Every structure is written in structure tokens, then in C-alpha cells.
Amino acid sequence: MAHTTFPSDLPKPEDDGACNHLTGSRFPSVALPATSGSTVDPSTLSGLSILFCYPRTGAPNETITDDWNAIPGARGCTPQACSFRDACDEFKSLGVSNIFGASTQDTPYQQEAKD
Template sequence: MTIQNPIDWSKLPIPVDDGRASHLEGAELPSMDLHATDGRAVDLSRLAGTAIVYAYPLTTKPGTPAPYGWDAIPGARGCTPQSCSFRDHVVELEELGVDHIFGLSTQDTPYQQEAVGRLHLPFALLSDESLQLAAALRLPTFEVSGMTLLSRLTMVTREGRILKVFYPVFPPDRNASDVIAWLRSR
């Protein structure tokens, strides 16, 4: 499955590593339940095995405009390509020992369920609508149109501890391949 309107990444501002995720590698995940699009409550700190948690700002429904100035925000654009990248590489990630894959945003679960169906995602999206996880981990965020959104990053976790953080993530459609390369190098 491919994305119908490819994004020309060369025309978007490239995010820079501002250090706001440098404290995450080695950190323990806090114990808290996050609502998942498959109806579960997921506590990332209690997951057995290896998990990939990719944080993204937001998805927009077809025909719904992105927030004003979206393309001018470094790293904001590309949530659908990032999700589709993990979708398209799910078997390869599982073969490399990944037990769980989750997308994470501050959008509510009903909104996220639309994206799971539309994008045919074989994994759940998690909602941090209350920003509890973002606050507990001090995840990088930004504000636009009155919303606080997660900056794009990906965490590889094992048994409740963050092993690796990819930040900033750009271009987003290459994120799963970058994670795969890292897993292979271990």
C-alpha cells in the first residue's frame, strides 16, 4: 500500500536536535494506562519484550485542513507517511524481535480509530490526550492552534526501559527503516 500524494521533503523545514529528548535513553517508563484504539488500556512500563513507540503530532482526516502554518513547523508534516512506514515494515520488525508497535499522539482515541481504519494499521495507536505521559517523561512538545502536540520521536523500549530514542525524526517515512537498521546493528 502506498501513499497517494507523496510529500516533497526537500520543500519542508528540517527539524534540528534541540536536546529536548536527550534525557530519555535509559529512562524507565512511568506506570500509567493509555487508551488504545483496539480497546485496551496499555501500560508501556509493563510490556514484556521489545516495543517500538513512535510519537507523532497529529493526523488529519481527508478533506480536513492541517492547522494554519503546519508546513512551516519543522518536523510537523508526515504523520501518515510515518505510520504507513511502520505498517509496511511490521513483519520485518517482528522478525527482528519487536513484540509491540504503537503510535502515540495527543489526539483522542475515537479520532485515532479513524486513522487506524483508513491507513489499515495492524497495530494500535495510543492516546496521551491528557498529556500525562508527555509530562512524566518530559517529552518534547509544541503548540499550534491552541493544541499541545508531541514532537515526532521514536522510542525503542525493552521491559519498561527506553533503550534508544530517534529524535528528531526526518523524513518521517524513513523512520521504520532507521529503526530496522539500528536493530540490525545490535
Template sequence: MTTNLSQLPSDLPRPVDDGAAAHLVGTAIPDVALACTDDTVVNLGDLRGCWVLYIYPMTGRPDVPLPDGWDGIPGARGCTPQSCGFRDHYLELQKLGADVFGLSAQTSDYQREARDRLHLPFQLLSDASLQLKEALRVPTFTVAGLELYKRLTLIAVDGEIRKVFYPVFPPDRNADDVLAWLK
């Protein structure tokens, strides 16, 4: 059985704000070099201007089953609709002076498949060694032996985090929420 990754189940559990991201506003983006789906390396600390960094657990693939119980983990399901929302609003975000990166703990090869399949006009960053967890204390969770990031979105201006969306729910509305905040 395949799962339609573009649709969210109607009974998706809502994540609660556990305070794990409360410390991030006003924090400098650290010098963390991450592999990018365009085969470059991006140092987050070097980014200037306005950046939206949406952090998600993992992108599902149509040919790979999701971990057992995935839909029951609050905040886990919805990476594809979240990415598609940023894709669909990308030009609006750029008109407001913001650029976008998606970020997960998956490898760039895995992410490249999602970027291409979903026709994302921006790149995805791989943090397979969880450097942001160490540098910023970004929250994670563990499932099926994998440590993954909890879903959150950061807006950084000239290297400083100005806004944090956490928890992000529903994930398919995250880009709309970011747009509203930027306006």
C-alpha cells in the same frame, strides 16, 4: 482544497536537535495508562520485550484542514507517511522481535479513523492529557491552541528506553531507520 497527506512537500523544513530528548536513553518507561484504538487500555510500564513507540504530533484527515502554517513547522508534517512506513515494514519489525505502537495527543476516536483508513496492523495510543510529557519530559509544541508532541521514536526493551530517534526527519524514512538500528 484538500491536501494529499501521503506525500511530503519537497520544501519541508528540517527540524533541529534541540536536545529535548537527550535525557531519555536509559530511562525506564513509566506506568502510564493510555487509551488504545482497540478500546483497551495499555499501561506502557507493563510492556515487556522490544517495543517501538513512534510519537507524532497529529494525524491529518482528508476531510479536515491542517492548522494554518502546518507545513512550515519543522517536524510537524508527515504523520501519515510515517505511519504508513511502520505499516509497510511491520512484518519485518516483528521478525526482529519488535512490536509497534503509534502515539499522539489525539483522541482514540480520531486515531481509530486513521488506523482504519491507513490499514495499520498495529494500534495507536491516545495521550490526550500529555502524561508522557509529565512523566518523561517528552518535548511538545503548540499550534492553533493545541499542545502536540514533537515527533520522536523510542525503542524500549523490557521497560527501558534503549534508543531515541529525535528529531525524526524525513518522517517517511523513520521505519527504515528503526529497522537498520534493530538489525
């Protein structure tokens, strides 16, 4: 599948520290659409929550363009999302109550990917 096979020369993303100041900040109140059809406001969740953000979810048999491959970290979106899914039980055993992923794609596309 195109979204699980990677070229060997993909550029690696670097942490430039631009988000370091956000550690410990309160999440603002915002209603985000969920694939369940409801909305989620992360600021109202109790317990420890993980919200990971990524540009897009790949589709099976999708052709990945060279310009997308040239963006550091862009090809890691689907594997990143799958790794959160696969580690869900481990996160819960560590006290995580909620795990959410947010992408730039619309909710119907994400619903299809979820199903």
C-alpha cells in the same frame, strides 16, 4: 491526497539532543487508551517495544494550512505512522514485540484512522 503530497520547501526538523538523556530510562506506569478499546501500560510490556509519538494523523482530502507546513517535521506524521505499519514484519523479525503510536488526537479519531 493532501496528507501524502508535500511542498518542496518544507523545513526539516533538527535533533537538538533534548531527549538524549531518556535513552535506557524505564517508562513510567501510565494507562494509555488504545484503538482496540482497551488500555496499554507500556511499563508492563515484555520484550522490546516501540512507542512513537506524533502530533496528529492527517485525514484524506484534508486541507493542510501554511502555518502547519511551517512547523519542522509536522507534515511527516502520517507518513511516519504508515512507515511503522509497513515495516511491522521487519521489526518483528528483529525482535520487536509491540509497536504503538501516540498522538494528541482523541481515541475515536484514531479508531477511524485505523479502520
